[in-house]
Amino acid sequence: MPRYDIVLVRPDIAGNTGQIGRSCMAMGCRLHLVHPLGYKITDANLKRAGLDYWPNLDLKQHDSVADWLDTVEPEREVWLLSTRAEKNWDPAEVTPGATLVFGSETGGIPPEVHARWAGRERKIPIDARARSLNLSACVAMTLGSLILRATSIC
Numbered sequence: 001m002p003r004y005d006i007v008l009v010r011p012d013i014a015g016n017t018g019q020i021g022r023s024c025m026a027m028g029c030r031l032h033l034v035h036p037l038g039y040k041i042t043d044a045n046l047k048r049a050g051l052d053y054w055p056n057l058d059l060k061q062h063d064s065v066a067d068w069l070d071t072v073e074p075e076r077e078v079w080l081l082s083t084r085a086e087k088n089w090d091p092a093e094v095t096p097g098a099t100l101v102f103g104s105e106t107g108g109i110p111p112e113v114h115a116r117w118a119g120r121e122r123k124i125p126i127d128a129r130a131r132s133l134n135l136s137a138c139v140a141m142t143l144g145s146l147i148l149r150a151t152s153i154c
Contacts, residue, residue, distance in 0.1 A: 003028045004146065005099040006139060009065060009113065012038030012105045019136040022053040027143055030058040034068045038104070065110055072099070078117050081142060082109050083132050085121035091145040093122075100142055105135050 006029050011017050017033065024031040033041075041061075062068035072078065077098040081089065094100075101117075103109035114121065124138055133141075 003096060004143065005030045005032060005097075006143070007032040007034060007068065007099060007101040008104075008135075009034040009068075009101060009109055010036060010038070010104040010107060011102075011135065012107075013135070014039040014044075016105065016134065016136040018054070020139045021057045021059070023136070023140050023143060025053040025057040027147060029143065030060060032060045032062060032068065034062045034065055036064075038106075065112060069112070069116065078120055080109055080114065080117055080121045081124070081138060082114070082121045083123055084108065084114075085123040087122055088125045089122040089142060089145070091142075091149045094146055096146075096150065100139075102135060102139060 004027075006020065006024050008017060008020065008031070011033065017037075017039075021031055023029075062071065077095055078101060079094060079098060080101045082103065101109060101113060103113075124133060124141060126133060
């Protein structure tokens, strides 16, 4: 079982997805890509950012949001990382094996996903002058916080 499942819903930028795939592979996580994508999976920017890690990535692709939603077991622990959330991200709330969902760089997480997991939205606290952080940075921060918490001796 992977440490965590990372879901990118309709990602727009190939380089971000490549970097996220690289992080997922290195940290033992499964990556889910929910189509449509804003690029082709063969995009050179995806491959450049993912380096030679991409062939070793535990990757699942889903044709649509509805198709992905159909695969999520009702008892599955799911967290939505969203700039629209009211509560801050707290890795202490999350158990190993949970699913972390991130929306596209331009559109965020679709309403039907928010509706299904209402109350499970969290945001990374940032300076009020900033709109958002880079998607790959958000995934790396949330995964890093979970893995560091799990391996901490303090």
